[in-house]
Amino acid sequence: MIDDDPRPTLDLLWHGIAAPRRGPRHRLTVDAVVEAATGIAEEEGLAALSMRRVAAALGVGAATLYTYIPDKSALLALMVDTMIAEVPLPHTRPGTWREKMARQSREDLAGYRAHPWLVDLMAADHPIGPGALAWTDSAIRMFDGTGLSDREVLSVIESVDGYVRGHASxxxxxxxxxxxxGxxxxxxxxLARNLEPGRFTAIERLTEPGPDAEEVFEQGLGWLLDGVEHRIRAAADRP
Amino acid sequence: MIDDDPRPTLDLLWHGIAAPRRGPRHRLTVDAVVEAATGIAEEEGLAALSMRRVAAALGVGAATLYTYIPDKSALLALMVDTMIAEVPLPHTRPGTWREKMARQSREDLAGYRAHPWLVDLMAADHPIGPGALAWTDSAIRMFDGTGLSDREVLSVIESVDGYVRGHASxxxxxxxxxxxxGxxxxxxxxLARNLEPGRFTAIERLTEPGPDAEEVFEQGLGWLLDGVEHRIRAAADRP
DNA sequence: AAAAACTCCGTACACTGTTCGGGATTTCAA
DNA sequence: TTGAAATCCCGAACAGTGTACGGAGTTTTT
Incomplete structure (x- = not known):
């Protein structure tokens, strides 16, 4: 068992591919492949994203893609990291840590909604690329000067990121x-026609329409940030 | 465009299949198919779950499955709803709403970890089955007597459920x-060997090991529940 | 006894990701 | 300048996927 070596993908994420010393010129670039693939995912969803479709969009044969990319999962990893790299970095925003974090969370959610295929890829375990690492680096910086320890900062970031992801889903x-x-x-x-009365009594007695997604998201986000604020104040009172 | 009618799947979820009036006896049941499929997903993951594999596990031909199930997505929907139906219902637990909710959230997370394929299916838009509806019904009941409006209750449930899902992911x-x-x-x-110094300064200066997942989860959950508590107290002070 | 209804399933179709081998092309070394 | 090496491109093929079709066999109804 060779154990599915992540290094080729990591190399691609961090160093790209080197120009060949001999042989015909490259007709494509890795970026072009990633862009074409992303375009298909944007317009028709992840399900429509096949290697042959990508190749066709670029006007090459399907097997040609494998000159640029080791396999499809690497392509997906590149798509994700490229997308993440386009998000503005949290710590560069104006305002307090709380304003930064709230804004960041809202924009992350908006990003997921705008690019739903990201949500589908979120749970796959991709290698960490420069985009993701830059995001994390920036997120840590958001808390510079708050007095939280590294561990606390990471904990806060992960807590809120998890929340955002779940709501994105x-x-x-x-x-x-x-x-x-329809x-x-x-x-x-x-459901209305098929529900046996008395089986789901709590649901039956609902009258108001449910809350909308944005309202729910904001509410929970606020609670989380309140918690963080509490923690930061506690840190300030420490020796 | 026929628009991918959800009714066949809904019928299956809510009413099962009727016994045939003529023809040979059924050799299988829908439950057996779902169980076999779930077994494969548990042991080898969702990727290994193909119709042919399920059929083989049951000792029948692949096409036979389509007598019991309209298509694979319906099978997945049944798997999800069956799994959800096995979770103990929130409102039956002892303690205050807070204890119920905390316990429920922890067990949901544990359930996702024990059945990772659920996480993969979470984002797909399955029709609502009796298991999911029973869960929601029970969740609403958790807040009986707290003075929250329907809308507030749903908002709280969705908020926390989103958090749990994200952390599950x-x-x-x-x-x-x-x-x-490895x-x-x-x-x-x-990463350690390939990081250019100075590019990710915040990450470079990390020294402590990161927080573990459980700690992070508990922290955010606590903050959310604090928020809910606040809201409930506010509701109690209302006319 | 015939017909209808139904299960089971071999076969086939259009698709998937990926490998292989060979032809074309460019560069390097002699 | 010539030959070898390296490399891209890609048609064809392989093993796999979900599922539609049509026929054979089985049971019930007429």
């Missing part, structure tokens, strides 16, 4: 359902 | 990486 799922017009209504109608 | 990703022994170390070693 929820919201994107809702977006997808809503996009297929599906959501069809389901509600079906 | 993070933790499962970490579990997967850790499971392939991968994680290989990556860290690679």
């Amino acid at each position: 929820r919201v994107v799922e809702a977006d997808r359902t809503a996009r297929r017009a 599906r959501s209504e069809a389901q509600l109608e079906y | 993070r933790v499962v990703e970490a579990d997967r990486t850790a499971r392939r022994a 991968r994680s170390e290989a990556q860290l070693e690679y």
